[in-house]
Amino acid sequence: MARTPAPGTRDTILTAAAGLFYEHGVRAVGMAQVVEAAGCGKNLLYKHFPSKAELAAAYLTLSRREWERSVTEALRWSADPAERLISLVTEVAESVQRPGYRGCPFRNYLTEFPGETDEPARVAEAYLADSRAQVNRLVTGAGGSGLLADRIWLVVNGLYSAEPAQAQVAVDWITELVRGDA
Amino acid sequence: MARTPAPGTRDTILTAAAGLFYEHGVRAVGMAQVVEAAGCGKNLLYKHFPSKAELAAAYLTLSRREWERSVTEALRWSADPAERLISLVTEVAESVQRPGYRGCPFRNYLTEFPGETDEPARVAEAYLADSRAQVNRLVTGAGGSGLLADRIWLVVNGLYSAEPAQAQVAVDWITELVRGDA
DNA sequence: GTCTATAGTGGGATAGAC
DNA sequence: GTCTATCCCACTATAGAC
Numbered sequence: 401m402a403r404t405p406a407p408g409t410r411d412t413i414l415t416a417a418a419g420l421f422y423e424h425g426v427r428a429v430g431m432a433q434v435v436e437a438a439g440c441g442k443n444l445l446y447k448h449f450p451s452k453a454e455l456a457a458a459y460l461t462l463s464r465r466e467w468e469r470s471v472t473e474a475l476r477w478s479a480d481p482a483e484r485l486i487s488l489v490t491e492v493a494e495s496v497q498r499p500g501y502r503g504c505p506f507r508n509y510l511t512e513f514p515g516e517t518d519e520p521a522r523v524a525e526a527y528l529a530d531s532r533a534q535v536n537r538l539v540t541g542a543g544g545s546g547l548l549a550d551r552i553w554l555v556v557n558g559l560y561s562a563e564p565a566q567a568q569v570a571v572d573w574i575t576e577l578v579r580g581d582a
Numbered sequence: 583m584a585r586t587p588a589p590g591t592r593d594t595i596l597t598a599a600a601g602l603f604y605e606h607g608v609r610a611v612g613m614a615q616v617v618e619a620a621g622c623g624k625n626l627l628y629k630h631f632p633s634k635a636e637l638a639a640a641y642l643t644l645s646r647r648e649w650e651r652s653v654t655e656a657l658r659w660s661a662d663p664a665e666r667l668i669s670l671v672t673e674v675a676e677s678v679q680r681p682g683y684r685g686c687p688f689r690n691y692l693t694e695f696p697g698e699t700d701e702p703a704r705v706a707e708a709y710l711a712d713s714r715a716q717v718n719r720l721v722t723g724a725g726g727s728g729l730l731a732d733r734i735w736l737v738v739n740g741l742y743s744a745e746p747a748q749a750q751v752a753v754d755w756i757t758e759l760v761r762g763d764a
Numbered sequence: 765g766t767c768t769a770t771a772g773t774g775g776g777a778t779a780g781a782c
Numbered sequence: 783g784t785c786t787a788t789c790c791c792a793c794t795a796t797a798g799a800c
Contacts, residue, residue, distance in 0.1 A: 512609070514685075550748055550751045551755055554755075562736055566735070573736075
């Protein structure tokens with residue numbers, strides 16, 4: 401009897417893998433662990449993700465998609481670049497304060513695999529470049545200088561590795577900076 | 583071929599291990615690689631460092647010692663807290679721009695081993711706490727507020743993961759901040 | 765005695781066969 | 783879904799060179 405494939409098998413596996421990868425790091429998590437957490441067989445996993453690198457790339461792509469969905473949601477309330485930038489930073493600050501926060505998945509991957517040029521590394525680097533460009537666009541759109549964009553990018557970067565308690569400091573500061581310069 | 587009666591065997595091994603650990607990450611480097619790079623036997627390695635964790639802890643301790651030596655050197659030219667803070671940040675900025683820079687070894691370790699509480703993790707966390715306290719001390723010594731210290735710590739954190747080209751932006755900004763507030 | 769070289773242990777990794 | 787192949791891991795132990 402040929403069994404019809406379960407509807408969300410790929411998503412189930414990917415979700416399980418994403419949780420493990422984010423919590424423990426990609427390198428520390430084995431495919432067997434993913435199989436156990438997903439509750440599927442190993443063959444099914446390799447059918448959907450032929451290698452660990454592809455699974456890691458899918459994990460990062462999923463992280464990006466989820467993150468950008470919540471950012472888009474946060475930014476849709478205002479068309480003013482300054483307000484949008486503040487909303488974006490607020491979104492970062494909130495994520496940093498969430499329980500279970502363990503750093504930026506993209507920066508983490510690049511730290512775990514320095515000098516790597518495989519697909520997950522490209523996904524991570526593409527996100528960082530796009531994210532940087534978005535900050536630049538919002539700052540200049542708000543009438544801010546390139547220097548201000550550089551400074552705000554420094555603070556955003558710092559936000560990702562600082563203690564969660566400092567998140568509000570960053571939000572307030574950037575609000576002050578972007579409103580004062582706009 | 584028995585070489586000279588151990589002139590600096592421990593240092594030779596540790597130096598080799600430190601280079602590999604920093605460049606590729608602790609997790610990615612195997613003890614066999616360390617043996618090969620150090621040009622010694624496996625037995626000797628395990629005599630000096632009974633486990634990989636102890637070798638990693640020694641690597642981080644060495645990194646801290648070297649870093650603090652260059653910081654002490656940079657700070658000895660002024661007794662003024664504001665100038666000392668600027669020198670400290672300049673030192674960070676210079677290290678970030680050095681070829682082969684691959685991030686902060688302590689932050690990197692904690693990213694590679696999230697939630698770990700072994701000796702290397704304690705060394706890394708102790709350094710970060712002490713480093714943060716030093717910034718606090720310098721800022722308040724320069725007449726700056728706790729808020730300014732928080733902000734400067736954000737920028738310093740950001741400096742470690744930003745592109746090297748932004749290092750000067752950070753130095754200039756902190757110079758402006760600490761001189762304006764002092 | 766101090767070191768190198770090498771063989772080997774148990775475990776866990778990715779990956780694939782059936 | 784189980785079972786296996788192959789490899790690399792940290793780590794140990796043995797045997798021999800200087």
